Amino acid sequence: MSLPPLYKYLNVEGAKLTLGNRTFKHAKPSDFNDIEDLTINSLFPEETEAALTRLSNGFTDVILKHLDDPPTCSSPMREKVALIQYAYRTNPQAAEMVKAEIAKGGKPVFDVEHMRARADSFIKEINDYMQGCRVLCVTTHRHSEAMWSGYAENHKGIAIRIEPSPAKDSKFQLFKPVVYGEKRPPLYDDTLEFIAGGLFGNLQARCRAALDKIAYAKTLAWQHEGEYRLVIPLREGEEPWNTLAYHPEEITELYLGAAITDADKQDIVTKAKALNPQIAVFQAKRDNEGRVDFDEA
Numbered sequence: 001m002s003l004p005p006l007y008k009y010l011n012v013e014g015a016k017l018t019l020g021n022r023t024f025k026h027a028k029p030s031d032f033n034d035i036e037d038l039t040i041n042s043l044f045p046e047e048t049e050a051a052l053t054r055l056s057n058g059f060t061d062v063i064l065k066h067l068d069d070p071p072t073c074s075s076p077m078r079e080k081v082a083l084i085q086y087a088y089r090t091n092p093q094a095a096e097m098v099k100a101e102i103a104k105g106g107k108p109v110f111d112v113e114h115m116r117a118r119a120d121s122f123i124k125e126i127n128d129y130m131q132g133c134r135v136l137c138v139t140t141h142r143h144s145e146a147m148w149s150g151y152a153e154n155h156k157g158i159a160i161r162i163e164p165s166p167a168k169d170s171k172f173q174l175f176k177p178v179v180y181g182e183k184r185p186p187l188y189d190d191t192l193e194f195i196a197g198g199l200f201g202n203l204q205a206r207c208r209a210a211l212d213k214i215a216y217a218k219t220l221a222w223q224h225e226g227e228y229r230l231v232i233p234l235r236e237g238e239e240p241w242n243t244l245a246y247h248p249e250e251i252t253e254l255y256l257g258a259a260i261t262d263a264d265k266q267d268i269v270t271k272a273k274a275l276n277p278q279i280a281v282f283q284a285k286r287d288n289e290g291r292v293d294f295d296e297a
Contacts, residue, residue: 009151019271023243026134161253
């Protein structure tokens with residue numbers, strides 16, 4: 001996927017540290033303005049009790065759909081599922097008998113209270129895990145009044161353009177767009193995928209998909225930011241960190257805020273030129289209608 005032009009807004013202190021130290025600060029989720037960011041509120045699109053009813057009613061259909069697929073879940077569930085598959089293969093009527101028993105109010109496949117507790121525990125585990133991620137947020141907008149005001153110290157700071165270096169296998173090639181919705185998405189769009197993925201899915205692929213879904217989702221209240229993200233989970237046993245180096249040539253453009261002081265402008269431009277002598281420098285201004293515009297400096 002080719003990336004659009006991406007920009008990072010910084011206040012004066014952040015600008016001097018980022019350019020002078022040649023590192024970007026990667027935030028922890030607990031640092032974010034949106035306290036629900038990088039969290040999930042639910043596993044399923046339905047309320048838990050309704051989801052568990054659907055899980056009970058749909059369990060047999062999931063097994064039938066994967067009748068010849070080897071279970072990938074851990075023991076002892078793997079052996080139990082294999083036994084059910086064998087029973088349904090050798091006696092095709094057995095599945096219909098089980099479904100009929102459940103439909104008339106027989107013993108449910110899942111205990112509601114137990115599964116509700118497991119769901120709540122799973123949500124907490126995921127949210128705790130996400131706090132171990134480090135995130136670099138950028139935007140596609142360089143003319144945004146809200147961004148210059150909120151993230152560049154009321155136009156006193158800067159914005160810089162990041163262009164990933166494919167030749168150096170830059171991590172910035174992994175930026176992904178944020179998906180905006182009315183509310184934070186559940187972990188599973190389809191409740192029955194919880195069963196299918198758990199019994200027959202690839203655990204590593206499921207974990208990656210879950211991480212992406214949580215990390216790259218925000219509510220519509222933040223849509224004006226046009227955000228892209230780079231999300232890096234801490235590895236097991238890794239010491240916590242909050243800065244990572246970049247390649248100097250990846251910082252290709254510098255935009256100076258309209259309210260930047262002469263002293264800060266001189267200091268920041270000097271640091272930027274020392275970082276990348278070819279960097280293009282622009283000065284923000286107001287056009288005739290009061291909108292943010294730029295002149296080449």
